[in-house]
Amino acid sequence: MGHGGGVGVFLVVEGPEGAGKTTLVRWLAAQFLAEGRSALTVREPGGTPVAEAARKLALKSKHDIAPAAELFLILAARADLVEREIRPALEAGKVVVADRFDLSTMAYQVAGRGLPREDVAAALRLATGGLVPDLTLVLDVPVEVGRERQRRLRKEQDRFERQDDAFHERVRAVYRDASGPRVVHLDATLSKKAVQESAWREVTAVSAHSLRGMS
């Protein structure tokens, strides 16, 4: 495929808090498995020892973090994950399904925190070596719907979840406006089953050629 990372397929699921990303990533992995193909799933930030350490700081730190420091924590996590896990898997011809990737950084660090777009875009290219997803599935959900889903889980809120509605509306606007030949929007207010079915249609359209004959 054209992601610059080898012959595998790189799929990303994006969207605001509580949109259903993790639910869909797990379902996609199970679906690939049911079809006799294994898929590597990763969550961002995270997925390697260094990236998990950076995640803990970026999400759970009790201290204020300067926006640029937060960016570099997240990009440190991404650079390590891409080099150690994602790129080797793609080079081995595997499917990789990521729970968030670059679009999250444009949403949270650029729109949310106010860091300059072009500088962040350049830093992203450095962190990923220019790796781009074959398909980004954006789960569209109003801020209040996603936050209500999260509230029902009664988890302790992280640094991003504690931000006000204005922050989350700016984040959502980036997702709503995301466009490009490899970006597909799905209505995530629909049932899990409906979201999964449309996601699978998009995934098979992108991966059919590249996955033929793989296991």
Ligand code: T5A
């Ligand atoms: N971050 C991350 C940045 O600031 N910059 C970056 O570059 C990156 C990569 C990560 C945080 O890091 C920040 C943004 C994030 O705040 P996280 O916990 O990994 O944090 O991500 P969250 O979005 O906070 O994860 P959530 O678990 O809250 O949301 P999900 O994964 O979108 O939702 P999910 O699947 O856990 O589902 C939430 C609930 O909704 C239900 C599920 O069963 C679950 O109960 N649900 C549905 N209910 C009804 N209909 C549907 N269609 C449903 N789908 C799921």
